[in-house]
Amino acid sequence: MFNVKTLKAHLALNVRDVERSTDFYRSLFGIEPSKVRRGYAKFDVANPPLNLTLNQIEFGDRGALSHLGIQVATSEEVNSVRNTWQEKGLIPRDEMQTTCCYALQDKAWVNDPDGNEWEVFVVLEDNLSEEVQGAADKTCCVPTFVGIDGKSHEVPTPCC
Numbered sequence: 001m002f003n004v005k006t007l008k009a010h011l012a013l014n015v016r017d018v019e020r021s022t023d024f025y026r027s028l029f030g031i032e033p034s035k036v037r038r039g040y041a042k043f044d045v046a047n048p049p050l051n052l053t054l055n056q057i058e059f060g061d062r063g064a065l066s067h068l069g070i071q072v073a074t075s076e077e078v079n080s081v082r083n084t085w086q087e088k089g090l091i092p093r094d095e096m097q098t099t100c101c102y103a104l105q106d107k108a109w110v111n112d113p114d115g116n117e118w119e120v121f122v123v124l125e126d127n128l129s130e131e132v133q134g135a136a137d138k139t140c141c142v143p144t145f146v147g148i149d150g151k152s153h154e155v156p157t158p159c160c
Helices: 016-030 075-089 130-135
Strands: 006-015 033-035 040-045 050-056 065-072 093-100 101-109 118-127 144-148 152-154
Touching: 006 016, 016 040, 016 050, 050 065, 065 075, 075 101, 075 118
Parallel strands: 006 050, 065 118
Antiparallel strands: 006 065, 033 040, 040 050, 093 101, 101 118, 144 152
């Protein structure tokens, strides 16, 4: 796919009740979540390799899917994938040194034609406290659809 070391796929789901959903995925995968915070849970699934996050948020028409992602090993690989996307005519947007989902990350985003967001990201520092996350930008993972017209169109569903 890319000339980078992909660590695992990332799937972020909007959920109405994070505790109830955490119990379900704990049973489904047979593992404990690797991170739990107010309104948020993360499962690092070994088989199949998956970074699954649950984000408690009210949602309606958009459904439960928050965004999709590819976790890589380094910031250089984030840049490499972003550059490949750009060479292919996609319009990426960067989010470097961002505090999101209780982790410090470098990431780039693109949207498919329906507005589904894909991110490529590296976790630089993990398991930040709720206080650190709370002091960070409140726009964590807020999708911004960039259309083929090159203009930004906000999508009102945050993930974290």
